[in-house]
Amino acid sequence: MTVRIAIATRIYRPEPSAASSYLGAVADEATSRGHDVTVVTVRPPAGIPVGSTVETVRMMPVLRDRSGYVKGYLQYLSFDVPLFFRLLVLRRPDVVLMEPPPTTGLVVRVVCAIRRIPYVYDAADIWSDAAEQATGSRTVIRVLRMMERFAMQGARSLVTISQGVMDRVRAMGVDRPVTVTGFGADTTAFLSPVRTDTPTDRVLLYAGTYSPWHGADAAVDAFAAFSSTHPGYRLRFIGNGSERDLLERRARELGVDDAVEFVETIPSEQLLPELHRAVATIATLRPGGGYEYAFTTKAYSSMAAGCPVVFAGPGPTAAFLDRANAEVRAGVVCDYDPAQIAEAMAVFADDPLSGEQRVALAEWTAAEHSLTAVASRVVDVIEASAAGERRS
DSSP states (O other): OOOEEEEEOSOOTTSOSHHHHHHHHHHHHHHHTTOEEEEEEEOOOTTOOOOOOSSEEEEEOOOOOTTSOOOSHHHHHHHHHHHHHHHHHSOOOSEEEEOOOHHHHHHHHHHHHHHTOOEEEEESSOHHHHHTTTOOOHHHHHHHHHHHHHHHHTOSEEEESOHHHHHHHHHTTOOSOEEEOOOOBOHHHHHTTOOTTOOOOSEEEEESOOOTTTOTHHHHHHHHHHHHHSTTOEEEEESOOTTHHHHHHHHHHTTOTTTEEEEOOOOHHHHHHHHHHOSEEEEEOOTTSSOTTOOOTHHHHHHHTTOOEEEESSSHHHHHHHHHHTTSOOEEEEOSOHHHHHHHHHHHHHSOOOHHHHHHHHHHHHHHSBHHHHHHHHHHHHHHHHHHHHHO
16 A cells, blocks of 8 residues: 655755655655655755655745754744645655654644644653743743643654653653654764774764753863863764853863864764764763653764763663663763763773774664664554545
8 A cells, every 4th residue: 555655854864964865764664665755844054955755745944043954933934834835735645754842843733734734743751841941931931831732732643752751641642543653863874884993082072962851061170171181082963952151161261162172963974973082972961951851862873873972960871871781882871970981981081992892782672772763653553544544
């Protein structure tokens, strides 16, 4: 049975992000099963070429913030308003897969109700919980939570990355079917270049978004302490986020600004060499923000590239790394405390992974947590949602 699938998302390949890789893998899996996939998305930032794809990709212009990201009320509005009309006139799909924010969920629910189309909500995290770290306005949070619940409750099914997010969805009063599919790494891209003879640079890498709920400032504080005993290392941020000014200011205050670097978001093929050579990557999650159930997905990509992870904070990432460490040398888990993070940095500076250990880490991640396996589970849910609509 061929299924016509529409994917509505404000970010898609070739724009580099975890969501882009994930949704691209879903499209690849769906087309490999013979389904017809149309992606309604935005134009990538200037300078990122658009390649050919098997799925149909319909791009539209969009507003971006100073860092080039589609993030903020006006930016979301610049995508969601045109999306409403595009979905209205799109050749009728059998099912829609949508990627948040909740404003997109609002649009998708309304259009799908008008056209009697089922949709699958990708609940990778809870946006209204994350918003509590970015704003003190209870009104904004309350409206966002109502919008998010409304969008989830209208879905035929939800997919999510962890049991923790599923539990949070249930706590919000959403009773729709939820499938935990996980959130893997694009191991086909990250595994092949891993070599046993790749030299290790004196670099600690933070790759990804640094928002208030990530609390990446603790990594800067830790690096300052680490540098006092391990001179010559660099802390490199690759990505974007609302906390860049804070991080730069903190580095200046601690006198390590000459060793802390900020690089804009780069494509995966450019990020790979950075991951292959870094001593370790850093991932943080600030406790006490109501977001302790979140999984720091940047750990997957790091491990898929054979690079160990220093994780600081609460949540399921710590348990995941502990389980991985029973099989391979995957990382160090510590509290969200600069002194402990500095000690974890020193572990890999004093005893970095060998080339053989890096290859073993990449191979284990590919076997256990490939994005292909996750995409397969998501497409299973999409197919079931479309089949249920046809039966009804």
